[in-house]
Amino acid sequence: QKEVEQDPGPLSVPEGAIVSLNCTYSNSAFQYFMWYRQYSRKGPELLMYTYSSGNKEDGRFTAQVDKSSKYISLFIRDSQPSDSATYLCAIGYSTLTFGKGTMLLVSP
Amino acid sequence: DTEVTQTPKHLVMGMTNKKSLKCEQHMGHRAMYWYKQKAKKPPELMFVYSYEKLSINESVPSRFSPECPNSSLLNLHLHALQPEDSALYLCASSQVYKTQAVANEKLFFGSGTQLSVL
Numbered sequence: 001q002k003e004v005e006q007d008p009g010p011l012s013v014p015e016g017a018i019v020s021l022n023c024t025y026s027n028s029a030f031q032y033f034m035w036y037r038q039y040s041r042k043g044p045e046l047l048m049y050t051y052s053s054g055n056k057e058d059g060r061f062t063a064q065v066d067k068s069s070k071y072i073s074l075f076i077r078d079s080q081p082s083d084s085a086t087y088l089c090a091i092g093y094s095t096l097t098f099g100k101g102t103m104l105l106v107s108p
Numbered sequence: 109d110t111e112v113t114q115t116p117k118h119l120v121m122g123m124t125n126k127k128s129l130k131c132e133q134h135m136g137h138r139a140m141y142w143y144k145q146k147a148k149k150p151p152e153l154m155f156v157y158s159y160e161k162l163s164i165n166e167s168v169p170s171r172f173s174p175e176c177p178n179s180s181l182l183n184l185h186l187h188a189l190q191p192e193d194s195a196l197y198l199c200a201s202s203q204v205y206k207t208q209a210v211a212n213e214k215l216f217f218g219s220g221t222q223l224s225v226l
Binding site for chain 2: 008032034036041042043044045046049088090092095096098099100101
């Protein structure tokens with residue numbers, strides 16, 4: 001079993017939709033959880049960072065962590081075409097382990 | 109300022125060339141990283157420098173040679189690369205690198221150098 005599993009997509013949604021992106025992980029030692037957004041041929045940009053179970057909100061983005069289920073989610077409300085990118089979950093103890101990334105396409 | 113600057117943005121080199129990638133950060137971070145990313149794949153860790161000392165080398169071939177001249181700069185020297193080394197090379201930094209992380213190891217990435225080896 002891979003340490004971090006993430007559906008690669010692509011996930012296509014219309015503008016204004018609520019998007020749900022998810023990752024599962026296997027190592028219960030993982031302690032911190034991040035979501036990165038990566039546009040084509042650019043470096044990943046840190047979107048959300050959380051250390052504990054529960055929800056964290058930042059504007060249109062909500063990160064959710066369920067340590068008991070080893071499951072993390074990123075929700076995007078009122079999605080925009082500019083949100084079209086690859087979203088990588090990154091889960092860490094010492095170094096980060098990245099998911100494969102989910103490609104999101106938001107159509108006008 | 110949460111910027112990590114990488115140069116050049118694009119690089120094309122032959123298999124006999126020697127070139128260097130450069131990375132700079134002015135956030136006062138004491139940990140710097142090199143990652144390699146192939147298309148449609150996640151970043152793969154290559155090297156970690158902590159307080160200017162090499163802490164992790166993820167079994168990277170010797171044709172890649174990292175250097176950390178000071179706490180703000182990180183170089184990756186390239187020599188005798190192969191076409192399969194073509195990828196996006198990403199530099200990143202964090203406040204510190206801990207072998208047993210507790211929290212707050214946010215990683216900030218540069219825009220990367222797109223390398224093509226002919």
